[in-house]
Amino acid sequence: MSSYLDELNDAQRAAVEYIDGPALVIAGAGSGKTRVLTYKIMHLLNNGYKPWNILAITFTNKAAREMKERIAKQIGEQDAAQLWMGTFHSIFMKILRMEIDKTDYQKNFTIYDATDSKNVVKGIIKDMNLDDKIYDLRTVCSRISGAKNDLISPEQYESTEQYADDSNAKRYKMVDIYRAYMRKCQTSNAMDFDDLLLQTHLLFLKHPELIKKYSDKFRYILVDEYQDTNSVQYNIVKSLASLHHKLFVVGDDAQSIYAFRGARIENILNFQRDYKEAKIFKLEQNYRSTKVIVNAANNVIAKNARQLKKEVFSENETGDRIRVLESAADIDESYKIAADIYNRVADGDEKYSDFALLYRSHSQSRSLEESLHKRQIPYKIFGGLSFYERKEIKDLIAYMKLTQNGNDDEAFKRVVNYPKRGIGDTTMDKITALATANNLSIWNTVVRLQEFDPTISPRTINALAQFMKMVYQLKLFADSNDAYKATLQIANTSGVLKDLEADKSVEGQGRLENAQELLNGVKQFVETRQKDGNTATLAEYLEEVSLMTGDEKNEDDSNKVSLMTIHASKGLEFKNVFLCGVEEGLFPSQKSAESSVQLEEERRLFYVAVTRAQKRLVISFARMRFKYGQLAPAQPSRFIKEIDTKYLDFGAGGESQFEAARDIPYAGRFRKTFAENDRNIAARPVPKFGNFKKYVPGSGPNRAAQVSPSDLKEGTEIKHSRFGRGRIVAFEKMKDDTKLTIDFINVGRKVLMQKYAIADMQIVN
C-alpha cells in the first residue's frame, strides 16, 4: 500500500485511484484539489505511465510550477521535467514551435501581448478611416478575441449575434477589421494570446495526422480549473483525448469567474454528456476554512440557479463570525484596515503574511497601499501594472523581440525612434500605410522604401538603415551568445541604458533600476538553465517571459501583507482576509448587475473571495468612495445581505447599517479630517475591531422571518432595507403581482412591485 494514498480522504482517494476512463472531479473550495492532482500524477507514474505521456494543464504558470516542484520532490527533478505540464498557452506554444513548418508562421514568431493587439487594431481603424467613437477599441478587441476563442472565423462572423449587435451600433466593418487584424499578425509573424490556442486548433484541423500523433502521445490528460476553459481549449482537449479517453478534469462550477474571457461554464456542467462513461467524484469537505465561513459562502452561492449539486462542509472549528465593517469613506476603510492589521501584529497574535486584502478592481489598491505605507506595514501587490508592462521594460523587450523577429511591427514601431533617431510619426505613418497596402511587414517595407516612395528624404532613409543595421548586428550577436550577454549588448548598443542613466530624477532612477532588474532576471534565467545543462538563448528567454504575468516572478514569501484582486486570489488561502469595497456598483460591478448571467458570475466571484479565508473574514464597505476624481455615495453590496445574519458580526453599530444611508457630511470635510488622522496616526492607535463575536449555533440574532405576501395590507408598517421605514398606503392586486404604494419616512412615497420588494422588507410591529 503506497503511503501517499493514506493521506487522502475517501473521495480524494477514489478520484486518484480511478484511472480507467474519463473522470470529472468537482472540487469544492478548499477541498484539497491540488493535492488530488499532484497525487494523481504520482499515482499514474506508479502505475506505469511515463512522464512524457502525461499532459497536465493548469490555469497559471505559477500553479504549474508549484505542482511540478511538489512532484519533483517525490520522483526527482529529471522525471518531473519530462512531464508536459503548463498552461494551455505555454503547452500549445511548445507544440506550435515543434510543428511550425505545418503552419503559416515561421519558427521565430513572437507573441503580441494585449497592448500590442490593441495597437494593431488601433492602426487598422485609423488605416480604414473609421470613426473611433463607433469602433471603440475595447469593444473591437474583445469582439475579435471572443470570436477567436469561439472558433468563429472572419467568414463566419457575419452570422453571429455579435455581428447583429455590431450592425445595430453601426459597426458594419467588423469583419474587415477582424480579417485585417489576422493578416497583420501574420505578416508580423506574431501571435497574440488567442492565436496560441486558435492556431493550434487550426493546425490540428489541417493536419489530422497530428491529432493522431499527440493523442497517442498523451496517454493521460489532466485539466485543472476546467470550469474556466473556453471553446478552443475544450475542442483541443477533446481531440487530444479522443484516442485513449483518459481525461481527468478538475474544477468547481461555483468558481467559474472567467466568462468575460470566453470561459464556458457549460464545459464542466455538460462533462457527463460529452463523456458518457465519465465517472464523477465530488470533493465536498473543505479543509481550509471555519464552519462559519463555509456556511456563509454556501448561503451566497445558493442564490445561483445554474450549478452542479454539491454540499461543501467543514469539520473545522466553528470560528468567529464574519465582521461586516462600515466606513464613512474609502479612505477611512483603508485606515481602519491598516490599523487593525497593525494592532493585531503588534499584539503578537499574527504575522503580516497572514493577511490578505482582496478587492474587485485594481484601482482600489491605491488607498489601501497608502494606509499600509503610513503605518510602515510591509506589503506586496500582485498583478496590476506588472513589471513587464512598465515602459522601460517593454522597450527593452521590444528590442529583444525585434532581434528575433524583425517583422514584429509592434516592436519595430515601439523602438525605432527610442532613443531618438530622427524618425518621427510622419515617416512612420507613411511607412505603415505602405506596409498595409503591400501586405508586408514594416521591416520588409523599409527594405524597398525607395522603390515604394522616392520622396522620402535620404536623411530619413539613412536613419532607418542605421537602425536596422544595428538590429541585425544585435541579432547576430544574440545568435552566438547567451540571453544575458545578448540583453546586455542590446541595452548598451541601442542606447536605452544611456538614455535611462541620463535621467537623474527620482522616477528616472527607478526606471534605471527596473531595467537593471530585468537584466538580473535574464542572468538568473541563464544561470538556472545552464545549471541544468540546458541552453539559454534569448529566444528561449523571450518564450518564457512572453507568457509570464508579472506576479509570477519569484516573490520573496517574506512577511508581507498581500494585496490582490479576487481574480488573482483564486487558488490561494490566507488566515485573515479583508474583502474591501463590497458596495453596489463596485461589487457587483455596475455592468454586471444588469444581466442575471453576469450577476451570477459576480456572485461566484464573491464566493471565491469568501472562501479564501481560513479563520477570519472581514467584509468591508464604505458609504462614500472616490471615483472618477470625486467622492460618490455608495451602498453596501447585495451580496452581504445574502449571508444569513447569524454568521455576521456588525460591530457596535449593529445591523442598522443596512438602513437607508445616513446624511453624509460634505465630501471635502472627509479629506481634511483624514489629513489630520494622518498626522496623528502614530500617536493615536486605533483599537482593533475588538475580538470577533463567536458564532454559537442556534443562537444569535437571526434575520427576521421572511415576509409572506399575506402579511402585507394597507396600513402595514414595514422596514425596507434600502428605503428605511414606511407605511403601505395603497395595495393594488394585478395579474401576477401586487403593486404597493408606500410612504417612506425618509425618502417619501414610492411604488414598488411586491414580487421584487418583498425580499427587502420586514414587518415592523
Place this chain on the structure above:
DNA sequence: CACGTCACTGTTTTT
C-alpha cells in the same frame, strides 16, 4: 520633428 499644454473621458476581472 520634438515637446509642451489642454481638454476629454472613463473603469471590472487576465492567459
Place this chain on the structure above:
DNA sequence: CAGTGACGTG
C-alpha cells in the same frame, strides 16, 4: 484622477 489624444510652438 490619470491616461490619452489633439493641437500649437520652437
